[in-house]
Amino acid sequence: MDTKKQxxxxxxxxxxxxxxxxSMIAEGDKIMVCLSGGKDSYAMLDMLLYFQKVAPISFEIxxxxxxxxxxxxxxxxxxTYLSNLKVPYKIIEKNTYKVVMDKTPEGKTTCSLCSxxxxxxxxxxxxxxxxxxxxxxxxxxxxxxxxxLNFFFAGKMETMPxxxxxxxxxxxxxxxxxxxxxxxxxxxxxxQEFPIIPCNLxxxxxxxxxxxxxQMIADWEQEFPNRNSIMMNALQNxxxxxxxxxxxxxxxxxxxxxxxxxx
Numbered sequence: 135m136d137t138k139k140q141x142x143x144x145x146x147x148x149x150x151x152x153x154x155x156x157s158m159i160a161e162g163d164k165i166m167v168c169l170s171g172g173k174d175s176y177a178m179l180d181m182l183l184y185f186q187k188v189a190p191i192s193f194e195i196x197x198x199x200x201x202x203x204x205x206x207x208x209x210x211x212x213x214t215y216l217s218n219l220k221v222p223y224k225i226i227e228k229n230t231y232k233v234v235m236d237k238t239p240e241g242k243t244t245c246s247l248c249s250x251x252x253x254x255x256x257x258x259x260x261x262x263x264x265x266x267x268x269x270x271x272x273x274x275x276x277x278x279x280x281x282x283l284n285f286f287f288a289g290k291m292e293t294m295p296x297x298x299x300x301x302x303x304x305x306x307x308x309x310x311x312x313x314x315x316x317x318x319x320x321x322x323x324x325x326q327e328f329p330i331i332p333c334n335l336x337x338x339x340x341x342x343x344x345x346x347x348x349q350m351i352a353d354w355e356q357e358f359p360n361r362n363s364i365m366m367n368a369l370q371n372x373x374x375x376x377x378x379x380x381x382x383x384x385x386x387x388x389x390x391x392x393x394x395x396x397x
Contacts (some may be wrong), residue, residue, distance in 0.1 A: 138325045141318055146265050146311040149181045156297045158308045159185070159267075163193040165308070166265040168256055169223075171199065171212055171331030174271035177200035178311050180326070182269065183221070188313055197223040198259055204333075226259055260305055269308045275316040275348070278307075278365050282347045291377070293369060315362070 153159055167182060169175045182195055199212045209225075260268045273293050281293035296312035299305065311319070323330070354361045359386040374382035 154311045161191040164265045165267045166260040176328040178271040201227045267306045273311040273314045
């Protein structure tokens with residue numbers, strides 16, 4: 135089997151495992167696939183289209199891109215790509231770029247505000263399109279990096295779950311690439327020659343903590359191969375009683391009765 139087929143099969147197996155393990159897709163689902171123009175979302179769309187063909191159940195897919203009106207954004211790329219692919223799609227135009235730039239103090243990163251604005255807009259679009267599920271292109275590396283970002287800089291143990299409900303409880307959010315390695319996605323994207331659209335807003339921020347964490351994890355993987363797989367397994371193997379969170383374990387009532395010594 136050539137390298138391209140190996141990568142395709144590897145990604146398909148990883149996505150299939152995520153779909154199965156986290157019960158991601160059911161009969162009659164209408165899934166809004168969020169397409170940013172980056173390698174991850176292109177790969178996610180390809181994988182979901184594949185499973186739409188071979189799965190024993192029927193579900194709909196609609197691709198959605200949020201045009202945030204970033205300067206120089208090539209508006210024609212995604213409509214052309216999706217039309218050629220014959221995928222139902224919708225382009226949402228909303229100038230969140232201006233809001234982010236106006237509200238973010240000089241020298242501060244834009245990711246947090248940009249993410250909140252984008253997420254709210256996409257949730258609203260999913261409901262308008264009659265979708266009950268929304269798919270995001272975060273992969274295994276994103277999940278591990280987010281865990282360490284929260285651990286080191288936010289003082290909490292939290293990461294990106296492969297499946298969750300939004301706060302309103304009317305939309306299920308999926309991450310079908312949860313078990314996929316970023317390096318495999320990069321290789322696949324190169325083979326497929328996706329028309330990648332870089333994010334100039336995020337890419338211009340060189341001092342992001344995420345970049346530092348990404349490098350730290352890459353160094354660990356270099357020194358201790360398979361470290362990422364072990365860390366991913368750890369996130370699925372949690373023992374609340376061996377942590378310090380009072381909300382997870384009832385320390386107050388963890389007592390034993392005193393018994394008298396009988397000589």
